[in-house]
Amino acid sequence: MSVTGKTAIVTGSNSGIGLGIARELAKAGANVVLNSFTERDEDHALAAEIAKEHRVTARYIKADMSEPGQCRALVETAGACDILVNNAGIQHVAPIDEFPQEKWNAIIAINLTSAFHTTAAALPMMRDAGWGRVINIASAHGLRASPYKSAYVAAKHGIVGMTKVVALETAQEPITANAICPGYVLTPLVEEQIPDTMKEYDMSRDQVIRDVMLKRQPSKEFATVEQLGGTALYLCSDAAAQVTGTTLSLDGGWTAM
Numbered sequence: 001m002s003v004t005g006k007t008a009i010v011t012g013s014n015s016g017i018g019l020g021i022a023r024e025l026a027k028a029g030a031n032v033v034l035n036s037f038t039e040r041d042e043d044h045a046l047a048a049e050i051a052k053e054h055r056v057t058a059r060y061i062k063a064d065m066s067e068p069g070q071c072r073a074l075v076e077t078a079g080a081c082d083i084l085v086n087n088a089g090i091q092h093v094a095p096i097d098e099f100p101q102e103k104w105n106a107i108i109a110i111n112l113t114s115a116f117h118t119t120a121a122a123l124p125m126m127r128d129a130g131w132g133r134v135i136n137i138a139s140a141h142g143l144r145a146s147p148y149k150s151a152y153v154a155a156k157h158g159i160v161g162m163t164k165v166v167a168l169e170t171a172q173e174p175i176t177a178n179a180i181c182p183g184y185v186l187t188p189l190v191e192e193q194i195p196d197t198m199k200e201y202d203m204s205r206d207q208v209i210r211d212v213m214l215k216r217q218p219s220k221e222f223a224t225v226e227q228l229g230g231t232a233l234y235l236c237s238d239a240a241a242q243v244t245g246t247t248l249s250l251d252g253g254w255t256a257m
Protein backbone atom coordinates (compact mmCIF):
# COMPACT_ATOMS: atom_id res chain seq x y z
CA MET A 1 0.00 0.00 0.00
CA SER A 2 1.48 3.34 -0.96
CA VAL A 3 0.34 6.62 0.53
CA THR A 4 -0.13 8.13 -2.94
CA GLY A 5 -3.54 9.75 -3.09
CA LYS A 6 -4.26 9.15 0.61
CA THR A 7 -5.33 12.09 2.74
CA ALA A 8 -3.21 12.80 5.80
CA ILE A 9 -4.28 15.23 8.52
CA VAL A 10 -1.40 16.35 10.71
CA THR A 11 -2.40 18.43 13.73
CA GLY A 12 -0.05 21.21 14.82
CA SER A 13 1.87 21.17 11.56
CA ASN A 14 2.89 24.72 10.74
CA SER A 15 6.27 24.10 12.39
CA GLY A 16 8.61 21.49 13.83
CA ILE A 17 7.82 17.78 13.87
CA GLY A 18 4.31 18.09 12.42
CA LEU A 19 5.58 20.06 9.44
CA GLY A 20 8.44 17.60 8.97
CA ILE A 21 6.02 14.65 8.96
CA ALA A 22 3.63 16.44 6.58
CA ARG A 23 6.53 17.12 4.19
CA GLU A 24 7.67 13.46 4.23
CA LEU A 25 4.11 12.20 3.63
CA ALA A 26 3.64 14.70 0.77
CA LYS A 27 7.01 13.67 -0.71
CA ALA A 28 5.66 10.10 -0.80
CA GLY A 29 2.51 11.27 -2.61
CA ALA A 30 -0.04 11.85 0.15
CA ASN A 31 -2.40 14.81 0.06
CA VAL A 32 -1.87 16.68 3.29
CA VAL A 33 -3.89 18.88 5.61
CA LEU A 34 -1.77 21.23 7.69
CA ASN A 35 -3.20 22.68 10.90
CA SER A 36 -2.59 25.08 13.72
CA PHE A 37 -4.61 27.64 15.68
CA THR A 38 -3.41 30.64 13.63
CA GLU A 39 -4.80 32.02 10.37
CA ARG A 40 -1.84 33.75 8.75
CA ASP A 41 -0.81 34.16 5.13
CA GLU A 42 2.33 32.15 5.84
CA ASP A 43 0.26 29.17 7.06
CA HIS A 44 -1.50 28.97 3.69
CA ALA A 45 1.78 29.74 1.87
CA LEU A 46 3.36 26.71 3.54
CA ALA A 47 0.58 24.47 2.22
CA ALA A 48 0.93 26.01 -1.28
CA GLU A 49 4.69 25.43 -1.20
CA ILE A 50 4.27 21.74 -0.26
CA ALA A 51 1.59 21.27 -2.94
CA LYS A 52 3.85 22.77 -5.61
CA GLU A 53 7.00 20.96 -4.55
CA HIS A 54 5.43 17.49 -4.34
CA ARG A 55 2.52 17.84 -6.81
CA VAL A 56 -0.06 16.87 -4.21
CA THR A 57 -3.05 18.63 -2.72
CA ALA A 58 -2.10 20.49 0.43
CA ARG A 59 -4.42 22.61 2.51
CA TYR A 60 -4.10 24.55 5.72
CA ILE A 61 -7.10 24.39 8.04
CA LYS A 62 -7.21 26.55 11.16
CA ALA A 63 -8.48 24.71 14.24
CA ASP A 64 -7.57 25.19 17.88
CA MET A 65 -6.78 21.77 19.32
CA SER A 66 -7.70 22.96 22.82
CA GLU A 67 -11.34 23.17 21.65
CA PRO A 68 -13.18 19.82 21.27
CA GLY A 69 -15.58 21.19 18.64
CA GLN A 70 -12.71 22.53 16.53
CA CYS A 71 -10.85 19.18 16.74
CA ARG A 72 -13.86 17.40 15.24
CA ALA A 73 -14.49 20.24 12.76
CA LEU A 74 -10.91 19.91 11.46
CA VAL A 75 -11.55 16.31 10.39
CA GLU A 76 -15.01 17.11 9.04
CA THR A 77 -13.73 20.11 7.05
CA ALA A 78 -10.91 17.99 5.60
CA GLY A 79 -13.66 15.65 4.31
CA ALA A 80 -11.41 12.58 4.27
CA CYS A 81 -8.83 11.14 6.63
CA ASP A 82 -6.83 8.03 5.79
CA ILE A 83 -3.85 8.97 7.94
CA LEU A 84 -4.33 10.90 11.17
CA VAL A 85 -1.21 12.24 12.85
CA ASN A 86 -2.01 13.64 16.29
CA ASN A 87 1.00 15.87 16.82
CA ALA A 88 -0.10 19.23 18.29
CA GLY A 89 1.55 19.77 21.62
CA ILE A 90 2.75 22.34 24.13
CA GLN A 91 4.95 22.22 27.22
CA HIS A 92 5.20 23.95 30.58
CA VAL A 93 7.77 23.21 33.25
CA ALA A 94 7.14 23.84 36.98
CA PRO A 95 7.05 21.90 40.27
CA ILE A 96 3.66 20.27 40.78
CA ASP A 97 2.73 22.41 43.79
CA GLU A 98 3.37 25.55 41.72
CA PHE A 99 2.01 24.23 38.42
CA PRO A 100 -0.59 26.73 37.09
CA GLN A 101 -3.98 25.07 36.73
CA GLU A 102 -4.60 26.74 33.36
CA LYS A 103 -1.31 25.30 32.03
CA TRP A 104 -2.29 21.83 33.27
CA ASN A 105 -5.69 22.14 31.55
CA ALA A 106 -4.18 23.44 28.29
CA ILE A 107 -1.54 20.69 28.11
CA ILE A 108 -4.07 17.93 28.80
CA ALA A 109 -6.49 19.46 26.26
CA ILE A 110 -3.97 19.98 23.42
CA ASN A 111 -1.60 17.04 23.98
CA LEU A 112 -4.21 14.40 24.89
CA THR A 113 -7.91 15.26 24.63
CA SER A 114 -7.57 16.64 21.07
CA ALA A 115 -6.45 13.17 19.92
CA PHE A 116 -9.59 11.62 21.44
CA HIS A 117 -11.79 13.98 19.42
CA THR A 118 -9.89 13.78 16.11
CA THR A 119 -9.66 9.99 16.35
CA ALA A 120 -13.38 9.69 17.10
CA ALA A 121 -14.15 11.85 14.07
CA ALA A 122 -11.65 10.13 11.75
CA LEU A 123 -12.35 6.44 12.47
CA PRO A 124 -15.71 6.34 10.62
CA MET A 125 -13.97 7.84 7.56
CA MET A 126 -11.20 5.23 7.75
CA ARG A 127 -13.81 2.46 8.07
CA ASP A 128 -15.68 3.78 5.01
CA ALA A 129 -12.42 3.93 3.05
CA GLY A 130 -11.40 0.42 4.23
CA TRP A 131 -7.95 1.52 5.43
CA GLY A 132 -6.53 3.81 8.05
CA ARG A 133 -3.57 4.78 10.14
CA VAL A 134 -3.66 6.62 13.47
CA ILE A 135 -0.20 7.89 14.41
CA ASN A 136 0.12 9.62 17.76
CA ILE A 137 3.21 11.68 18.47
CA ALA A 138 3.88 10.87 22.11
CA SER A 139 7.38 11.25 23.56
CA ALA A 140 10.05 9.49 25.58
CA HIS A 141 7.98 11.17 28.30
CA GLY A 142 5.16 8.79 27.35
CA LEU A 143 7.37 6.02 28.75
CA ARG A 144 9.56 7.78 31.33
CA ALA A 145 9.07 10.70 33.71
CA SER A 146 11.08 13.84 34.44
CA PRO A 147 10.57 16.24 37.33
CA TYR A 148 8.60 19.46 36.75
CA LYS A 149 6.72 18.06 33.75
CA SER A 150 3.62 16.66 35.50
CA ALA A 151 1.05 17.67 32.88
CA TYR A 152 3.24 16.76 29.89
CA VAL A 153 4.22 13.36 31.30
CA ALA A 154 0.60 12.64 32.27
CA ALA A 155 -0.66 13.63 28.80
CA LYS A 156 2.04 11.63 26.98
CA HIS A 157 1.49 8.50 29.12
CA GLY A 158 -2.22 9.04 28.49
CA ILE A 159 -1.86 9.13 24.74
CA VAL A 160 0.21 5.94 24.80
CA GLY A 161 -2.65 4.27 26.71
CA MET A 162 -5.29 5.62 24.35
CA THR A 163 -3.25 4.38 21.37
CA LYS A 164 -3.50 0.82 22.73
CA VAL A 165 -7.27 1.12 23.15
CA VAL A 166 -7.76 2.39 19.59
CA ALA A 167 -5.57 -0.49 18.35
CA LEU A 168 -7.73 -3.06 20.19
CA GLU A 169 -10.98 -1.50 18.96
CA THR A 170 -9.73 -1.65 15.33
CA ALA A 171 -7.71 -4.89 15.61
CA GLN A 172 -9.82 -6.83 13.10
CA GLU A 173 -9.99 -3.99 10.59
CA PRO A 174 -7.34 -2.70 8.16
CA ILE A 175 -6.63 0.15 10.56
CA THR A 176 -3.67 0.48 12.91
CA ALA A 177 -2.91 2.85 15.78
CA ASN A 178 0.58 3.44 17.09
CA ALA A 179 2.55 6.02 19.05
CA ILE A 180 5.92 7.43 18.04
CA CYS A 181 8.04 8.37 21.05
CA PRO A 182 10.81 10.83 20.17
CA GLY A 183 13.56 11.87 22.52
CA TYR A 184 14.82 15.41 21.93
CA VAL A 185 14.30 16.75 18.40
CA LEU A 186 15.87 20.06 17.41
CA THR A 187 12.66 21.93 16.50
CA PRO A 188 12.05 25.69 16.92
CA LEU A 189 10.49 24.85 20.32
CA VAL A 190 13.75 23.29 21.55
CA GLU A 191 16.02 25.79 19.76
CA GLU A 192 14.32 28.67 21.62
CA GLN A 193 15.26 27.14 24.98
CA ILE A 194 19.01 27.11 24.23
CA PRO A 195 19.91 30.81 24.85
CA ASP A 196 18.13 30.93 28.24
CA THR A 197 19.69 27.65 29.35
CA MET A 198 23.15 28.94 28.29
CA LYS A 199 22.61 31.96 30.57
CA GLU A 200 21.11 29.96 33.41
CA TYR A 201 24.00 27.47 33.60
CA ASP A 202 26.73 29.76 32.19
CA MET A 203 27.44 27.17 29.51
CA SER A 204 28.31 27.24 25.81
CA ARG A 205 25.70 26.19 23.24
CA ASP A 206 27.47 22.85 22.75
CA GLN A 207 27.57 22.22 26.52
CA VAL A 208 23.84 22.97 26.86
CA ILE A 209 23.02 20.58 24.03
CA ARG A 210 25.27 17.77 25.25
CA ASP A 211 25.11 18.06 29.04
CA VAL A 212 21.61 19.43 29.62
CA MET A 213 19.36 18.57 26.69
CA LEU A 214 20.92 15.31 25.59
CA LYS A 215 21.92 14.25 29.12
CA ARG A 216 19.48 11.34 29.00
CA GLN A 217 19.90 10.62 25.29
CA PRO A 218 22.85 8.18 25.15
CA SER A 219 23.50 8.73 21.42
CA LYS A 220 24.14 12.44 22.21
CA GLU A 221 22.36 13.26 18.98
CA PHE A 222 18.98 14.82 18.35
CA ALA A 223 16.37 12.82 16.46
CA THR A 224 15.38 14.64 13.25
CA VAL A 225 12.01 15.53 11.79
CA GLU A 226 12.97 13.57 8.66
CA GLN A 227 13.51 10.44 10.78
CA LEU A 228 10.09 10.98 12.36
CA GLY A 229 8.54 11.43 8.91
CA GLY A 230 10.23 8.24 7.74
CA THR A 231 8.84 6.38 10.76
CA ALA A 232 5.33 7.66 10.01
CA LEU A 233 5.75 6.47 6.42
CA TYR A 234 6.87 3.04 7.67
CA LEU A 235 3.71 2.83 9.81
CA CYS A 236 1.70 3.48 6.63
CA SER A 237 3.46 0.70 4.72
CA ASP A 238 2.34 -2.91 4.21
CA ALA A 239 5.34 -4.00 6.26
CA ALA A 240 3.67 -2.38 9.28
CA ALA A 241 0.18 -3.84 8.74
CA GLN A 242 0.54 -6.00 11.88
CA VAL A 243 2.23 -3.28 13.91
CA THR A 244 -0.54 -1.89 16.09
CA GLY A 245 -1.01 -0.74 19.65
CA THR A 246 2.67 -0.21 20.21
CA THR A 247 5.27 2.51 20.68
CA LEU A 248 8.24 3.24 18.43
CA SER A 249 11.04 5.06 20.21
CA LEU A 250 13.37 7.44 18.38
CA ASP A 251 15.30 8.50 21.45
CA GLY A 252 18.94 7.52 20.91
CA GLY A 253 18.65 4.87 23.65
CA TRP A 254 16.98 7.01 26.37
CA THR A 255 14.34 4.41 27.26
CA ALA A 256 16.86 1.56 27.14
CA MET A 257 18.13 2.85 30.47
Ligand code: NAD
Pocket residue numbers: 011012013014015016017018035036037063064065066087088089090110111137138139140181182183184185186187188189190
Ligand atom coordinates in the same frame (compact mmCIF):
# COMPACT_ATOMS: atom_id res chain seq x y z
P1 NAD B 1 6.54 22.99 17.85
O1 NAD B 1 6.22 24.05 18.86
O2 NAD B 1 7.55 23.28 16.79
O3 NAD B 1 5.21 22.47 17.18
C1 NAD B 1 4.01 22.36 17.88
C2 NAD B 1 2.90 22.53 16.89
O4 NAD B 1 1.65 22.48 17.58
C3 NAD B 1 2.96 23.90 16.19
O5 NAD B 1 2.61 23.75 14.84
C4 NAD B 1 1.92 24.70 16.95
O6 NAD B 1 1.37 25.74 16.16
C5 NAD B 1 0.90 23.61 17.22
N1 NAD B 1 -0.03 23.95 18.29
C6 NAD B 1 0.22 24.40 19.54
N2 NAD B 1 -0.93 24.66 20.18
C7 NAD B 1 -1.94 24.36 19.32
C8 NAD B 1 -3.36 24.43 19.38
N3 NAD B 1 -3.98 24.88 20.47
N4 NAD B 1 -4.05 24.05 18.30
C9 NAD B 1 -3.44 23.62 17.16
N5 NAD B 1 -2.11 23.55 17.05
C10 NAD B 1 -1.36 23.91 18.11
O7 NAD B 1 6.98 21.70 18.71
P2 NAD B 1 7.50 20.27 18.24
O8 NAD B 1 8.77 20.08 18.98
O9 NAD B 1 7.46 20.12 16.77
O10 NAD B 1 6.40 19.34 18.93
C11 NAD B 1 5.45 18.58 18.18
C12 NAD B 1 4.99 17.37 18.99
O11 NAD B 1 6.12 16.52 19.23
C13 NAD B 1 4.42 17.72 20.36
O12 NAD B 1 3.32 16.88 20.64
C14 NAD B 1 5.58 17.44 21.30
O13 NAD B 1 5.13 17.12 22.58
C15 NAD B 1 6.21 16.24 20.61
N6 NAD B 1 7.61 16.01 20.98
C16 NAD B 1 8.58 16.94 20.73
C17 NAD B 1 9.89 16.66 21.09
C18 NAD B 1 11.02 17.63 20.82
O14 NAD B 1 12.13 17.42 21.33
N7 NAD B 1 10.85 18.65 20.02
C19 NAD B 1 10.20 15.45 21.73
C20 NAD B 1 9.17 14.54 21.98
C21 NAD B 1 7.88 14.82 21.59
